[in-house]
Each structure stands twice: as structure tokens, then as C-alpha cells.
Amino acid sequence: METNGVGLTPEGARAALADTEHVRASAAALSATPWPTWFFVTLTLYIAALPIVYGGITADSDWLLPRAAWTGVMLAITAAYGALFAVAARAWRDKTGVALRFDVLPKRATVPLAVGLPVLLVGAAFAFRVTGRPVWLIAASLVSAAASVGFHLAFVRLHRKTA
Numbered sequence: 001m002e003t004n005g006v007g008l009t010p011e012g013a014r015a016a017l018a019d020t021e022h023v024r025a026s027a028a029a030l031s032a033t034p035w036p037t038w039f040f041v042t043l044t045l046y047i048a049a050l051p052i053v054y055g056g057i058t059a060d061s062d063w064l065l066p067r068a069a070w071t072g073v074m075l076a077i078t079a080a081y082g083a084l085f086a087v088a089a090r091a092w093r094d095k096t097g098v099a100l101r102f103d104v105l106p107k108r109a110t111v112p113l114a115v116g117l118p119v120l121l122v123g124a125a126f127a128f129r130v131t132g133r134p135v136w137l138i139a140a141s142l143v144s145a146a147a148s149v150g151f152h153l154a155f156v157r158l159h160r161k162t163a
Helices: 010-031 038-057 065-096 107-131 135-162
Strands: none
Touching: 038 065, 038 107, 038 135, 107 135
16 A cells, blocks of 8 residues: 555554664664773873873972973873874774764763863862872872773663663
8 A cells, every 4th residue: 555655654654764763773872882992991091191291281390200291291192092082983983884972972971071070180280289289180080080980881881771
């Protein structure tokens, strides 16, 4: 029975729409898949190093290294992170056919991380500059690494729930 001019019955159209929704859900699940393990480790190390490097850059006087050396370290690790991010994203896209995306993650997880992590990183460097106590940098480094691990585990759980 042709009711819409393309050979689909109302039931066939509903089935096609259901298939489309299934494909969309599968694509969202794939694009929400956790980073490759090697990149997750890279990201965690990078984010754990940031408070220490920021502290070195913002210190009143040279702390462990000259300020120019800290700036060089920051530029080098940021360039390495950016390059490895591009490799991870390309490898994931080649493997799955979808890009790594952040917009499929729950806002209740991404918004606090996007707001809290910069505050933590900059706040620890500021507290170090004011007090001269590196404990602020070490604490921020540990908390940042824990946030990275926690976010990765939430990513894994989200993928398992939607797959």
C-alpha cells in the first residue's frame, strides 16, 4: 500500500524513523567514547603539570628554574599536548568514523569542570605567589589529576550506558 508516494506505509515510516534514532544514539555513544588510554594518560600528566609550571612562571623570583625556562616548559608541553590531541582525535575518527565530541557529555559534569579547573590552576599559582608555599601547587596538581581520572571514568560509564 503506497500512501506517501515513496512506497512506505505509515508503519514502515515509523520503523525507518526508529532506525534513524538508533543510528543517532549509536553515533552519540561512539563520539562519547573515552579517549584512547595513551591519550588519557597524556592528558592527566599535562593537567597535573600545569599548576607547577604556572607556579614557576608566576613566582616572585626564580623558583627551581628561571622564569624564562618555566615559560619554555609551558610552551613545549602545550605544543606536545596539542599535537598528541590531534593524533588522538584523528586516530579515533579513523577507527570509529565519528569525531571525539564534548557536546554529548552531560552538562552537569562538563560545566563544573570547565569552570572549576581553571580556577584551581590559576588560584593555586596565585596562592603560591602570595605565600611562597609550594604545597598549593602540589595540592592543585593532585586534585587536577584526580579530576582527569574521574572525568575519564565518567566518560567510560557514559559510553557503557549508551552502548
